Amino acid sequence: MKIGIISLGCCKNLVDTENLIGMLQQSNQEITYNLNEADAIIVNTCGFIDPAKEEGINTILEMAEYKEKNCKKLIVMGCLAERYLDQLAEELPEVDCFITLKQYNQFGPILTEVLGEKIANDYGKCPQVLTGKPWMAYLKIADGCDNRCSYCAIPLIRGGYRSFDIDALVDQAKELAKRGVKELNLIAQDTTRYGLDNYGKRRLLELLGRCNEIEGLHWIRVLYMYPDEIDDELIEGMAKLDKVLPYFDIPVQHGSDRMLQIMNRRGSVESIIRLVDKIRETYPTPALRTTMIVGFPTETLEDVQLNLEFMKRVKWDRLGGFTYSKEEDTPSYDLLDELSQEEKNRRYEEMMKLQEEIVEAKNQELIGKTLEVLVEKQDGLTGFYRGRSVFSAPDGIDGEVIFKSEEPIEFGSFVPVTITRIKAHDFYGNRVN
Structure with missing residues (x-):
């Protein structure tokens, strides 16, 4: 059977897709990029924020049009299916099967029944099939999240934090290196928490050390690091590993302590500044990346100014910004959101204009x-x-x-x-x- 697969959302979702492709190929199914010839189409969706939801729905409807051609079965999986299963099943009769995140361990029997083809139940046990450049891979080291930020639906969708077995991860990294991967990117909702749930202590540095010894790997990059879990031992330990890049992706969300508290973020602005200072003391030219949210409920002009002053103090190398949007079933959903979208956009533009000025001046040093x-x-x-x-x-x-x-x-x-x-x-x- 020829199967077309569409993967939406983040790189963590992409790894799920690559694991699915590995399972299908092990079951002698052909993956096709020509959707006109696909006997079945699987859409892996994101359900995190409104634009992602809209993209998911639009993609599903677009893929449904192929059922007028060669496609016999349309299957939807991923976060959108997990979060809105009943609603989607009622409103999208074009879809033959929805597979939630909780059902991934039953991929084999579900797909066997829907596709009429014998699919082995080997999801996550087959080699990850890289869908991008052959020299780069993502290694997902955990799933779910325990941070419970007040604006975020990830714990509701993905569940609590679950670290994967460290020996299995090292074996996977070795296998990727043998296949020509030179850049390994460690990902999770919170990479710095790795190991705390199943080993009783954080083991990210140990995992990095073992990956650093793998022949063939040249760059190892860590993404999504929660600020209050990056301690001196991790910073100094990473600096001793020659393949681990001094790239610190630290989503901090705001530069006002009051806003951090309302967002249910651990740590303080001052602790983040101390962290950045420690990183820059340890590395001659580190790369510091973050994300910020503007227009969060109760954000005042004083909070906005504190955020801008924080940015001037830290001077992030890369900064991604978002305007706040309500997410149902999250604690912040019931907070009074008095700001208009126009005012949120104005605050966003002010923040990004400052960031452009900071980066322009900072980059001259390079x-x-x-x-x-x-x-x-x-x-x-x-x-x-x-x-x-x-x-x-x-x-x-x-x-x-x-x-x-x-x-x-x-x-x-x-x-x-x-x-x-x-x-x-x-x-x-x-x-x-």
């Missing part, structure tokens, strides 16, 4: 420096190569390094590039021979 770059593509017209440095995760929002090279370069290679010019988050330069 001109003349040489960065290691993972080469990923080449422009057909100009011949310029494009790749990523320590400052850019593979999710496409951190910018690229664009450079000239007199000699041809194999994609997936690492080369030194001297930076000559910077435009926003994109760096321009020349390869060092």
Whole structure:
């Protein structure tokens, strides 16, 4: 059977999709990228925020049109199916089967019944099939979340935090390296909590140390680090691991202590500043990335100003911003949201304008420096190569390094590039021979 798969949402969802593809291929099913010839289509959905929900519904409806052609079965899985199963089943009769997150351990029998093909129940036990660039992979080290931020529905959808077995993760990382993976990105809703639930202590540093010894891996990057769980031992320990990048993705959400308390975020603004200072004392050129929410219920102009002052103090290398939107069944849903969308947008634009100014000034320090770059593509017209440095995760929002090279370069290679010019988050330069 030819099966087409659409994966929506975050990289954690993508790993679920890659595990599903591995299971289907082990059962001798053919994965096709041509949906016109697909006998069945599976859509892996996100249900976190309104734009993701809308994208999920629109994609399902679009895929349903293929049932007028060759497609016999349309299957929907993922967070949207978990969160809105009854409503979706009633409103989308075009869908033949919904598979919730809790049913992933029964993928085999469910798909066998729906597809009429024998599918082994091996989800998560088969090799992860990489759907992106062959030199990069995500390693999901845990699922769920225990942080209970007042605006977030992830614990409601994904459940409590569950760390995966450390030996199994190391084996998986070794297998990925054997297949040519050079950049390994560790992901979870909260990577810094890894091990606390099943081992009684945080073991992220140990996991990083064991992955650091794997032959073939060149870069190891950690994403989604909760600030109050990044201690001196982790920072100093990471600095001793030559493959672990000094890339700190630390979503802090706000620069006002009052807002952090209402958001049910642990720690304080001052503790975050101390953390950033420690990182910059330990590494000569670390990459610091964060996310911020503006327009949260009860946010005052004083809170906005405190947030801007916090940004000026920290000077984040990368910052992603969001305007607050209500999420049903979360604690913040019942808070009085008095701000108009226009005012939220104004505050967002003010924040991002400041961030642009900070980054523009900060990036000038990188001109003349040489960065290691993972080469990923080449422009057909100009011949310029494009790749990523320590400052850019593979999710496409951190910018690229664009450079000239007199000699041809194999994609997936690492080369030194001297930076000559910077435009926003994109760096321009020349390869060092």
